[in-house]
Amino acid sequence: MLNPHEIPQLGEVLISREAIEQRIADLGDEISRAYQGCSDLLLVCILKGGVVFLTDLMRHINPPHAIEFMAVSSYGAGIRQSSGHVRIDMDLAHDINNRHVLIVEDIIDSGHTLQYIMRQLEARSPASLKICCLLSKPSRREVEIDIDFLGFEIPDKFVFGYGLDLDEKYRNLPFIGVVKSHD
Ligand code: IMP
Ligand code: MG
Numbered sequence: 001m002l003n004p005h006e007i008p009q010l011g012e013v014l015i016s017r018e019a020i021e022q023r024i025a026d027l028g029d030e031i032s033r034a035y036q037g038c039s040d041l042l043l044v045c046i047l048k049g050g051v052v053f054l055t056d057l058m059r060h061i062n063p064p065h066a067i068e069f070m071a072v073s074s075y076g077a078g079i080r081q082s083s084g085h086v087r088i089d090m091d092l093a094h095d096i097n098n099r100h101v102l103i104v105e106d107i108i109d110s111g112h113t114l115q116y117i118m119r120q121l122e123a124r125s126p127a128s129l130k131i132c133c134l135l136s137k138p139s140r141r142e143v144e145i146d147i148d149f150l151g152f153e154i155p156d157k158f159v160f161g162y163g164l165d166l167d168e169k170y171r172n173l174p175f176i177g178v179v180k181s182h183d
Helices: 017-034 051-060 112-122
Strands: 010-015 041-047 065-074 086-090 100-108 128-136 149-153 176-179
Touching: 017 051, 017 128, 017 149, 041 051, 041 112, 051 065, 051 100, 065 112, 086 112, 100 112, 112 128
Parallel strands: 041 065, 041 100, 100 128, 128 149
Antiparallel strands: 010 176, 065 086
16 A cells, blocks of 8 residues: 655645544434435535545445436636636536435535536436535635535645545545645
């Protein structure tokens, strides 16, 4: 397994593998309780960052559920900053009309990405629409978003690992790390 000391860009480990595992088990319990008796739950994973989170989380969710994937990107800004202009790169393969949809996302920063996704999916008349997000940087928020199930609040630092990329790499790390600063 990859040793943290072999990653030159890693400043520090912010959230350990054990802490992530524990929190996801608890989140799975919360979600299972919230959707108890629901027979039409659909987890919508936002690619690519949400994929590691989804695959671990779904194994802690008891009500029977389906999964779907959607890819979005924001454009017109720097690589580590959202512009507020979001587009769908890959849309859902099926209709979500009358289904109970839970969005599974890696991180909410400014909030523009999730606001766009919520607007898009709300317009398709799901039976319900909620958000489960692993990480939130509240100090960066530009638009208000209600997160129904949240893993961790984190400070305003660029993080990677556990699905989140650093220039498209290191999504496989079992922990969440902070990029080394140069000052
Ligand atoms: P928002 O639209 O500003 O909320 O940004 C959300 C998207 O930006 C996320 O889905 C991530 O893809 C990306 N993002 C924001 N902060 C980070 C970070 O610290 N590490 C990796 N990706 C991030
Ligand atoms: Mg994302």
